[in-house]
Amino acid sequence: MKTKMYFLGIFLLTLVMGVSAKVKEGQAITGNSMTNFGKYTIVMSESPMVINNQTVTTYELMYENTANPVRIGVVKEKKCTTFVVRSDQFEVQYACDKGIFGVQKMDKKYRQLPEATCDSKFNKVSFYAQRVITQKPKSEDELLGLIACYFPNLVDEQYHAQF
Numbered sequence: 001m002k003t004k005m006y007f008l009g010i011f012l013l014t015l016v017m018g019v020s021a022k023v024k025e026g027q028a029i030t031g032n033s034m035t036n037f038g039k040y041t042i043v044m045s046e047s048p049m050v051i052n053n054q055t056v057t058t059y060e061l062m063y064e065n066t067a068n069p070v071r072i073g074v075v076k077e078k079k080c081t082t083f084v085v086r087s088d089q090f091e092v093q094y095a096c097d098k099g100i101f102g103v104q105k106m107d108k109k110y111r112q113l114p115e116a117t118c119d120s121k122f123n124k125v126s127f128y129a130q131r132v133i134t135q136k137p138k139s140e141d142e143l144l145g146l147i148a149c150y151f152p153n154l155v156d157e158q159y160h161a162q163f
Helices: 002-018 115-121 124-129 140-154 157-162
Strands: 029-032 039-044 049-051 054-063 070-076 081-086 091-097 100-104
Touching: 029 140, 039 140, 049 070, 049 081, 054 140, 070 140, 081 140, 091 140, 100 140, 124 140
Parallel strands: none
Antiparallel strands: 029 039, 039 054, 049 054, 054 070, 070 081, 081 091, 091 100
């Protein structure tokens, strides 16, 4: 257990150091996911997500070893910011709950894909390990970088080729 915590600490330190720029018009966040998906780039999307009849800030997350980008919609609520992470075949949300930021199954109000479809593609061990990613408040850019690094492990390896 101590070894896992040690490697997690090193991973998070590397992640924070790997985030190189703020996402603004014409800029990107780049880093290495340290997974089979490879290096990532996060840019503002030209076509925003519409969630609950509201247009939300939307990012495109692209990995060097995947064919299709993953879209991330940012839903700002009173107590928490929820990051709706979607691909054509998979969706999940990262959000805070009582000061803890981590992965959660997609809330019904954001869901577009059948729950059973998404559940079958989760790596269950990674899903439960990612329920707590950080307990310290982070900037939106840092949270996007964390999502970019953790998301590939969330998808069961047999489905990686679909991304």
